[in-house]
Amino acid sequence: MIRIRTGAPRRALFRARGRARLRTRTGKRVSRLDPPRIRRVLTLGLPAVWGAAAVTYKLVCPLARQDGLEARIITSAVFFAVGAGLILHVRGTLLRELRQLREVAGAAQNALLRPLPPRVEGLTVAAGRLSASRGASVGGDLYEVVATDHGVRIVMGDVRGHGLTAISTAAAVLGSFREAAHEETELPHVLRKLERSLGRHLRERSRAEHPANGAPAPHSPAAEEFVTVLLMEIGPDGGMTALNCGHPWPYRLRGRAEPVSAGEPLPPLGPFPLPVELPLLHCGPLLPGEALALHTDGMEDTRDAAGRFFPLQAALTEAVRVPPVAPQTVIRAVYAQLLRHAGRLPTDDAALLVLRNDRRRVPVQQGETVRRESTMT
Template identity: 40%
Template sequence: MCHARDHQRDHRPTWQPDKGFTKRRSGSGSRAAAHLAPGVPILLICAVALVAFISGASASWLPLLAVGPALAAATSRPWGVLRIGFLAAALGAVLGARGGAPGHEQSIALSALVAVTLASGLASALRDRRERVLADVRSVAEAAQHALLEPVPPTVGQFQVAVRYSAAAAEARIGGDLYALVPTPYGVRLIVGDVRGKGLPAVGTAALVVGVFREAAYDEPDLLDVVGRIERSLARNLGPDDFVTAVVAGCSGPGRMEIVNCGHAPPLMVRDGEILAVEPTHPAPPLGLHALTGEAPTLQILSFADGDQLLLYTDGVTEARNHGREFYPLAERMARHVSDQPSHTLDALHDDLLAHVGGRLDDDAALLLLRKPAVVGSASGPEAPAALAETAARPAH
């Protein structure tokens, strides 16, 4: 049995934002931008004052000083906007006096500058409030993702593991794609799935599937019974048009990998430098549709030797299109970027996928890569499994 323990619980999750499919600015970069941006309105004000001084037509340039506080509303806090507005008003008064502008014209220009400054200060206060609300929402989303998609350590039992996940919804952390990997008394078990639809309903269904899987994976000795538990739960909770495609897999013994494919994209097996699609021998419908079709999923048993890797993914990866409307060739790119470190492999795929789509994905996407590292001094005699083939297939009970 491939009994497993969960090591390195304090390790940072491999799906953390700076590792996801969607590139995002790091905290240091954002802080640097925040420190540099307030200087731009001041530079603009000084530039306008310098041009007005050199040209000699000082009064004509007074309206342009309002650009400073107006721009500061997007980069500074309210008090910063007021300080920049005060600087602009002071320079405006000096330029107006130097240019000999009539008193009433100078008063109108300075009043307009003060009005723009006050309006910009109010806009800055509203922007600051929205940013705080967004920060709170993001923290809740992070907590929800930790609850739904728990961090996966780099090593689970005898396997090396890496995960990459990205939600398509703007500013979202979770979506309709799901994954889970748990060490159980019956070996390491994992699931990767895709819920029909997007948004909050898809998130709720994904949470239901992951919760049932985690519970059943510990309780059920048979992997098909795990799938049966998920199917029964979805039958009670999903609508008639809802379903979930998924691949459920488990290591039930040395050199042995069990797979149940329920209408999902076939996993990719990496063996001796070759990429082989693990097509289901008996295709089964997605989870939630068993009552409509009457077809039951079957158990597929594969050899899984030292050095082998298994990649599970969702259609957000394979259906990603470039500007020429061409799908992402996952198997081809996997062969190009595969390495002995799953995290490095998925990092390379992440960069390649972003380059393919031009920087943004249009659908939720998840990748889970499992590798069995070679054991030094292990024997690989004739009894060791060496072929990617079905050695047993049986229907669900």
């Protein structure tokens, strides 16, 4: 961008614009110094220079036409240098392209499963994830925490399998939740919208895989796709309600980890339609100073070399034994134990989300109490 001072002569302005841009025959403006174009020229030019140097040596240099041992050694050294230069040049080009692809992939993954804010309506939030897909930080696990007019709403889900298809399904569910969490007044309506969005996504995938079919084919991967989902809502008073579609129940953290179970879960989204009635499950209050840990089944299904499952409840209890509960510390401690237990990267995606209630009860003059969102001191 060129900055022109106020009152600068018009001829200087035109000269500056002429130096900055060129106009092609089609009328498109292009930069005189185009970095991608320069990189393309270097990519093609340097190998040509190396090759020209080798051919010139072979045709012009007298040593190249001699049969003596010394001449052969020098010729071999020249061609070795040319070959090494070409290999290093190709390697550098590939590394630059790989770095650019990783940056683009990282930006896309963060847009899908964006980093959570450290605080949401008086709740301190921290999350961690491990992807079983090599080279990816996002897999089939999904989570989100949003502050709405109806309370803080949370989703934790797990798409069957992992890889690119699981990522696309997770994107469909997350996109629907981010919209429905604000628009729908009731949590069951949010779940209905997630079900419709997932069904539409699976139908579109099936049409792309089998254009002749309008619905998922019986033996297509889309027909076997399902998503376990846990929807939770934390009200201003700390009261928790939930809808569970085949997902593991969370743990309440207050000096130890206690499982939160509010009844039998619904079937996962995808293979079967939801029942007509979706009664809310009440999970009790999340008191000030207490925390809630939501997870996917990849945490508890991780095995060690002897085939033993990872003891998630014991790991959470160990992480919160000394108060206060710090969500970020809990995340680091549990994942460190998980990696030590497995001895390698897990074979399934594993996500963990911890929320701590930092609201407190403030007394008023009339003897009543009200809940006000503020930081615990």
